[in-house]
Amino acid sequence: MSRVLAIANQKGGVGKTTTSVNLAASLAAFKRPTLLIDLDPQGNATMGSGIDKRQLFRSSYDVLMGDSSIEDALVTNATAGYHLLPGNADLTGAEVGLLEELGRELRLRHALEQLRERYDYIIIDCPPSLNMLTVNALVAADAVVIPTQCEYFALEGLSALLETIDKIRRFLNPGLKIEGLLRTMFDPRNNLANDVSRQLLEHFGEQVYRTIIPRNVRLAEAPSHGLPALIYDKSSSGATAYLALAGEMLRREEASAA
Secondary structure: OOOEEEEEOOHHHHHHHHHHHHHHHHHOOOOOEEEEEOOOOOOOOHHHHOOOOOOOOHHHHHOOOOOOOOHOOOEEEOOEEEEEOOOOOOHHHHHHHOOOOHHHHHHHHHOOOOOHHHOOOEEEEEEOOOOHHHHHHHHHHHHHEEEEEHEEEEEEEEHHHHHHHHHHHHOOOOEEEEEEEEEHHHHHHOOOHHHHHHHHHHHHHHHEEEEEEEHHHHHHHHHOOOOOHHOOOOOOOOHHHHHHHOOOOOHHHHHHHO
């Protein structure tokens, strides 16, 4: 059964796009049909997938505005093995463009109905803010993956996101769940990082993934080459960590099904 996961955090710089791209590539490596959706106007998931965001004929913006079917806007990342609904700066116009449209919060959910069953996983890269794009992602999603750095301000952002998820659950998507919290850019030599990691485990328990994404130069370099870390350097600690995350998610899914 298809699962739609929004990768979300209202705080920027916590590894949302890195997680979206590398999780999609890792799930594809496990032979799971995967679609990555770029809903961030920065278009970083698009560029990190080797697609030039400045040369798009159709994008996620056109799908949200009803000017294109989602099938016509898809591109294939043959190297990494997943499909992509690309995004670019056009998405900045979605907030105004959707303002007076009926059912504006449901646009992405309705678009995905056309092809949802083709994929085992649909990963949505959200922008670092609570706007109509993020709301569309959360309404379309079955669950939320929350990347978070183990630092003080990350905890503040996490609190705001949980409030947002609760509101979406109450008014627009009752089935929305928190899939898991992912510790990113982790440096075990940092005392604060270890303290915050312990706090997350104490507060959220099993919702925190056992897999931890380390700070890794190869992981940071890969987007500039338009590649997931798994393709850029599969032996790197970053690539290995995201493969481990995909494996953990699949095991959770199997355990839940059982």
